[in-house]
Amino acid sequence: MARARTTFDSFNAVAEPRRRQVLGLLAAGELPVNDIVDTLGWNQPQVSKHLGVLLEVGLVKVRHVGRQRFYSVEAAPLKEIHDWTATFEHFWQHQLDRIKERAEAKQTLARGRGSVPPGGLSAS
Amino acid sequence: MARARTTFDSFNAVAEPRRRQVLGLLAAGELPVNDIVDTLGWNQPQVSKHLGVLLEVGLVKVRHVGRQRFYSVEAAPLKEIHDWTATFEHFWQHQLDRIKERAEAKQTLARGRGSVPPGGLSAS
DNA sequence: TTGACATATTCCAATATAGGTATATTATAA
DNA sequence: TTATAATATACCTATATTGGAATATGTCAA
Numbered sequence: 071m072a073r074a075r076t077t078f079d080s081f082n083a084v085a086e087p088r089r090r091q092v093l094g095l096l097a098a099g100e101l102p103v104n105d106i107v108d109t110l111g112w113n114q115p116q117v118s119k120h121l122g123v124l125l126e127v128g129l130v131k132v133r134h135v136g137r138q139r140f141y142s143v144e145a146a147p148l149k150e151i152h153d154w155t156a157t158f159e160h161f162w163q164h165q166l167d168r169i170k171e172r173a174e175a176k177q178t179l180a181r182g183r184g185s186v187p188p189g190g191l192s193a194s
Numbered sequence: 195m196a197r198a199r200t201t202f203d204s205f206n207a208v209a210e211p212r213r214r215q216v217l218g219l220l221a222a223g224e225l226p227v228n229d230i231v232d233t234l235g236w237n238q239p240q241v242s243k244h245l246g247v248l249l250e251v252g253l254v255k256v257r258h259v260g261r262q263r264f265y266s267v268e269a270a271p272l273k274e275i276h277d278w279t280a281t282f283e284h285f286w287q288h289q290l291d292r293i294k295e296r297a298e299a300k301q302t303l304a305r306g307r308g309s310v311p312p313g314g315l316s317a318s
Numbered sequence: 319t320t321g322a323c324a325t326a327t328t329c330c331a332a333t334a335t336a337g338g339t340a341t342a343t344t345a346t347a348a
Numbered sequence: 349t350t351a352t353a354a355t356a357t358a359c360c361t362a363t364a365t366t367g368g369a370a371t372a373t374g375t376c377a378a
Contacts, residue, residue: 113339155273195362237369239369242326246327
C-alpha cells in the first residue's frame with residue numbers, strides 16, 4: 071500500500087509545505103493565480119496543481135471573473151485540524167505551567183543572584 | 195520529485211490517519227506497544243513503524259522499562275500545528291458570526307412562524 | 319545458557335506524488 | 349474569427365510510503 075492521497079484529507083493536503091505557503095498568501099485575501107505565481111516565483115502549472123489539491127479538499131474556493139480565477143481560503147477544513155490539535159491542548163498547557171513553575175521556583179531561590187536560565191524558552 | 199518525507203514535518207507525520215489514531219490513544223496516557231497493538235488490532239510491526247515515525251518527528255517520547263517501551267505524547271510539535279491553524283481562526287470566526295446573524299435575522303423575521311432552517315449547522 | 323516475551327528492522331510490491339515541459343482550454347480583444 | 353492572455357491538464361521520472369511476512373534484537377526468567 072502507498073501513502074494516503076493528498077486529496078484524502080485536509081491533513082494530507084496541508085502536509086505539503088508549498089500548499090501551506092499558498093494558504094498563507096491567501097490568508098490576506100483572495101488572489102488570481104498569476105498573482106500567486108508572481109509572488110511565490112514558482113511555475114504556473116505547479117501553482118495550479120497545488121490549488122487543485124486545495125480545492126478538492128475544500129481548503130479554498132474559486133470565483134471566476136472573466137479569464138481570471140480568484141482563489142480564497144475556506145475555513146471549515148482548517149478548523150477541523152485546529153480542533154483535532156486542540157484535543158491535546160492540555161499537554162502543552164501543563165508543560166508551560168511546569169516551565170513557569172520552575173522559573174518561578176528558581177527566581178525565588180536565587181533572588182539577589184540575578185540568574186536567568188540559559189536556553190530560554192526551549193520546551194521539554 | 196516525490197512527496198515530502200513523512201519524517202520531514204509533524205504535519206507530514208500527522209497526515210497519516212493511523213498515526214492520528216495512535217496519538218489519540220496516547221492522549222489518555224502512556225502505553226506500551228502491545229497495548230496499542232491489542233487496542234487497535236493492527237500488526238505489531240505496523241504499530242512499531244508508525245511509532246517510529248512519530249518518535250522521529252518528536253510527536254511522542256519513549257520510556258524503556260525492562261523489555262517494554264512506554265510511548266507518550268510530546269506536545270511541542272502539535273502546538274506548532276495548532277498555532278499554524280490559529281492563523282486562520284478569524285475565517286471561521288467570521289463565518290460563525292455570519293451564520294449566527296443570519297439565524298437571528300431569520301428568527302426576528304419569522305417570530306411566531308416557528309421555523310428552523312433544515313440542514314442545521316452546515317457551514318458555507 | 320536457554321527459552322520465551324516485547325519490540326524493532328528488513329525485504330517486498332504496489333502506488334501516488336511533485337516538479338518540469340509541453341500543450342490544451344477558456345475567455346477576451348481586435 | 350483570430351491572436352493572445354489566464355489557467356488547467358497530460359505525460360514523464362524519481363522517490364518514499366504502506367502493509368505484510370519473516371526475522372533480528374534485546375531482556376527477563378529458570
